[in-house]
Amino acid sequence: MMKYDHILIRFGEMSTKGKNRKRFVYRLKRNIEKKLRDFKKIEIEQTRDRLYIRLNGESHENIIEQLKHVFGIQSFSLAMRTENDLEKIKETALAAIKELPYEGKTFKVTAKRAYKQFPVGSNELNYEIGSYILRNTENLTVNVHEPDIDVRVEVRQGGTDITCKDIPGAGGLPVGTSGKAMLMLSGGIDSPVAGYLAMKRGLEIEAVHFFSPPFTSERAKQKVIDLVKKLTEYSGKIKLHIVPFTEIQQTIQKQVPDGYSLISTRRMMLRITDALRKKHNGLAIVTGESLGQVASQTLESMATINDVTTTPILRPLVAMDKTEIIEIAKKIDTFDISVRPYEDCCTIFTPSAPKTRPKKEKAAHYESFVDFESLINEAVNKTETLIIDKNYKNIEEFEELF
Amino acid sequence: MIYLDNSATTKPFPEVIDSFVTVATKYFGNPSSLHELGRQAERLLQQSREQIARLLHVKPNEIIFTSGGTEANNMAIKGIALQYKNRGKHIITTAIEHPSVSEPCKQLEELGFDVSYLPVNEKGFITIDDLMKTIRDDTILVSVMHVNNEVGSIQPIKEIGQLLKNYPKIVFHVDNVQGVSKVPLHLYEGRVDLCTMSAHKFHGLRGAGILYIREGIKLSPLLAGGEQEMKVRSGTENVAAIVAMTKALRMSLEMYEEKIHHLMKVKEAWIEQLSAIPDIQLNTPIDHSAPHIINFSLNGLKSEVFVHELAKHNIFVSTTSACSSKKKAPSKTLIAMGAEPKRAESAVRISLSFKNTIEEIPIAIDVMKNAIKKLQEVTR
Structure with a gap:
């Protein structure tokens, strides 16, 4: 037959x-x-x-x-x-x-x-x-x-x-045909979806995650590894850069007034991501931002954060509603991982009243009292890079037990 | 030893016991604890859920760990009844269910629910026609076992699922305790909403079971407390037994691929040899029956004495199901199939695993023949 x-x-x-x-x-x-x-x-x-x-x-x-x-x-x-x-x-x-x-x-x-x-x-x-x-x-x-x-x-x-x-x-287009970009991956619902859409347009991505022990736990790190593993379904291998972020976050807490601490944190994350991008020959940065969801995503905030670099920042979710984003997250199987309830670097140190209309001059002024440049360099140098593919196992996959 | 009572329980795989010991010794933390030990335990639990979901072709969030089949069946039936009691109070099940399904149904009857028990024909099958006629506007649950634990008849799950497609308000529960790794059941294709499985029936350990709950189905929790298992089943997770079960499921399904033909051959050989004994009446249907269960009657001889006689020779079989065998009650399934009491009282069940061999059969048959002869002498 x-x-x-x-x-x-x-x-x-x-x-x-x-x-x-x-x-x-x-x-x-x-x-x-x-x-x-x-x-x-x-x-x-x-x-x-x-x-x-x-x-x-x-x-x-x-x-x-x-x-x-x-x-x-x-x-x-x-x-x-x-x-x-x-x-x-x-x-x-x-x-x-x-x-x-x-x-x-x-x-x-x-x-x-x-x-x-x-x-x-x-x-x-x-x-x-x-x-x-x-x-x-x-x-x-x-x-x-x-x-x-x-x-x-x-x-x-x-x-x-x-x-x-x-x-x-x-x-879409074959992954890799549009060049390489860095994906800022927090562990929430949005950023994996942004990564997925970026890859759909042919981008090769490397993920960047900010890790603040002991304020964020190993569980949060594991969560990000699991998310990247899901994204490798579409691309084979993905590099995951884990940036030690504790010191910078603590310095911001000490130095920058409450209303601007969130904005400054974002600015530092972007500067570090940009430095990593340069080091790894990427051309753009992808984020899961969409307009108007939270304080850091008003247009004013976006402008103030974006002020630290001229690198193109791609925001595939900018025009999407949360429900649409969740729908994709469920389709690509990242939703259940994203909703695991662990603290990540965005949920700790949340100021009680972040400015929704921050000014870039003010942010730069508050940051000028500390040598953030050298802190950033240190963070970049101490960044741990994992290469994740679908068979990726950290030491704790307990393989023989299953 | 010739062990022929695998539907009562299976012998755990040594690899499964190794996993249990390692987890219980090294990763004893509570998955809900924040510290490192807790995290490791949580990770083990999560990996178990993912692997089981992969093996069953469903999603990880559709797998709920329970203490075993009885709990999972109770949870499914009472959980749905309580959740949807305002929608209706009618439940449909069959006359041949395991007590962990029929007893909860009886409890619900006392609470004002109305339960219909579908009859089976002389071969042990329900009919779609009967089911269709029994469905009412206020039916909220249909619970049908996949493989009958006493005679091994396989119920038409896929056809039931097809029918229930037209009744979106009815939840479909399948007790698959006897079918796992022996008779394939595709949960999505079968349109199954809830499905019960139990570790110790597939070479895992007692103390762990699974209730599959299709995404979107809500049920009222049986156990309230610390909100573990997606708030559906509270209680500190039995991580060691769950990890052991995960391994057992993988190994059993691999064994299915390798050895199902072997198992079918062994069953055929058993049936052939048993049929040649004049005083034996076969109760297991030839078609649509599981590859590991053979039920026969001893023409009115006392099956209990027969079991003891075989045990003297290190051959282990059951009268009816293990749960009811102590009560000396006639086989419920056989009665439902219309067997006379004499036949139902003298039933014996052989239940196989992939490890049973053809070579065992003549040895066991000899012992059985002698036992029958002995019994006949005493009885007459």
């Missing part, structure tokens, strides 16, 4: 990218290879406008699940491949539809003849294949306008692909 032996991958948006195209396809192929590393038998083949995964006996269910997390794929389909021979094409199309629960459904055939030397035209192909399927099945009817099953037949130079069902991909 004939089985689905290929997965056909369509790129979508990338197809229009002119000269860059080659680089994009190459990157997508590499990202897919990385994602499917555990499936030893598969082979990935590249043509002008498609990628093909030859299954070689690997079961397609798990591969399909993995592919849904690869950015740059518009859609993909299970495919059967056959020679450019009308009889063979008919038989294969029938086998492809019989692999599905087709009874009681409607179908149509959409043939495309990209290989014009093939003697049968696409209209004739539609007719030939359609009537062959009708003759050899029961309880299946034609509906050319709204079919349940669209049997797509693509005749290409190297052979003919037959697919019956398109599975939507994650969309």
